[in-house]
Amino acid sequence: MEELLKLIEKQPHLTPKQLASMLDMTEKQVEDAIEKFKKDGIIKGYRALIDWDKVSQNHVRALIELRVTPKKGRGFEEIAQVISNMDEVEAVTLISGGYDLLVEIKAKTFQEIAMLVAQRLSPLDDVYGTKTNFVLRSYKVSGVPFVDSNKDERGFDFL
Numbered sequence: 001m002e003e004l005l006k007l008i009e010k011q012p013h014l015t016p017k018q019l020a021s022m023l024d025m026t027e028k029q030v031e032d033a034i035e036k037f038k039k040d041g042i043i044k045g046y047r048a049l050i051d052w053d054k055v056s057q058n059h060v061r062a063l064i065e066l067r068v069t070p071k072k073g074r075g076f077e078e079i080a081q082v083i084s085n086m087d088e089v090e091a092v093t094l095i096s097g098g099y100d101l102l103v104e105i106k107a108k109t110f111q112e113i114a115m116l117v118a119q120r121l122s123p124l125d126d127v128y129g130t131k132t133n134f135v136l137r138s139y140k141v142s143g144v145p146f147v148d149s150n151k152d153e154r155g156f157d158f159l
Helices: 002-010 016-023 027-039 077-084 110-121
Strands: 060-068 089-094 101-107 127-134
Touching (some): 077 101
């Protein structure tokens, strides 16, 4: 079943019939497996990867590292849930190293992100440190290259 999940992850547009022929399964077996994956919370959803830089200049992404104090008996779950409920937040991930949580934010301007950090994230009781990293360009997202050619904007070739 892991092969089915890998195919769905890489090519979610494939039909159950196509998946079945690729995996030597019946279409019904594939459909039943997908339903079970959804029911069990293994498949969380399907999304298209959009290169927003080609569509609009009105968006900014930031990766914000947070140092937080975990709650006794609940660890990082409570603060991660509070942050996850913020509309601008795209992702919250527990990380190792000098920080505890990595928060991905999407907004229209750098100022909106700065205000979100200053007014909504930093003041949270469990947050005692932040580091904001603005995303300047994405080269690869979820295994998909976001660079179209072998030349950069300056005209230089690269490997």
